[in-house]
């Protein structure tokens with residue numbers, strides 16, 4: 001079942017979901033296995049068609065699922081999910097197969113796409129891998145086209161983030177190091 005407030009985002013606006021540099025959770029499934037990991041190194045890459053990049057270390061189980069299915073989701077966790085984000089970014093499914101349950105991750109299916117999404121996030125982008133074996137092998141750098149996107153309509157609507165009026169718990173997380181994040185702050189508008 002889809003969560004409340006789960007609303008589509010036009011693909012020409014989907015880059016805005018990443019433009020402010022949030023920490024993300026990467027999720028994927030392949031051959032009946034589902035997993036998710038945290039990633040600070042995700043970035044918007046192009047407008048049309050929208051593309052992103054994300055760094056997926058060779059040691060991660062999630063990377064193997066991405067390589068197997070060529071499909072993954074990038075989603076933006078919120079302030080109440082800070083501990084979850086550290087948890088699934090510290091434990092690996094390689095050694096902790098039940099890490100998602102351990103850290104309270106609830107998955108739901110992306111509408112019409114074979115990829116799991118993490119409930120409670122502010123926005124979700126489903127991405128199709130653009131194979132670049134050299135980048136992947138040399139830099140752990142994965143490039144993908146965004147093929148679908150959704151956001152929680154309370155915090156992103158009409159192509160804009162509405163952090164000022166949205167519930168505070170929908171603020172996104174921005175990772176520093178050592179378990180420390182900043183929650184996104186005030187809007188600064190230059191006209």
Ligand SMILES: Cc1cc2nc3c(=O)[nH]c(=O)nc-3n(C[C@H](O)[C@H](O)[C@H](O)COP(=O)(O)O)c2cc1C
Nearest residue numbers: 037038039040041056057060061062089091092093
């Ligand atoms: C906040 C945070 C950000 C992280 N960013 C990245 C990243 O950008 N790329 C990466 O490969 N690993 C990153 N990690 C580490 C992975 O999330 C970690 O290796 C995870 O255990 C992999 O899980 P898996 O093996 O179950 O896929 C990050 C961890 C945390 C806590």
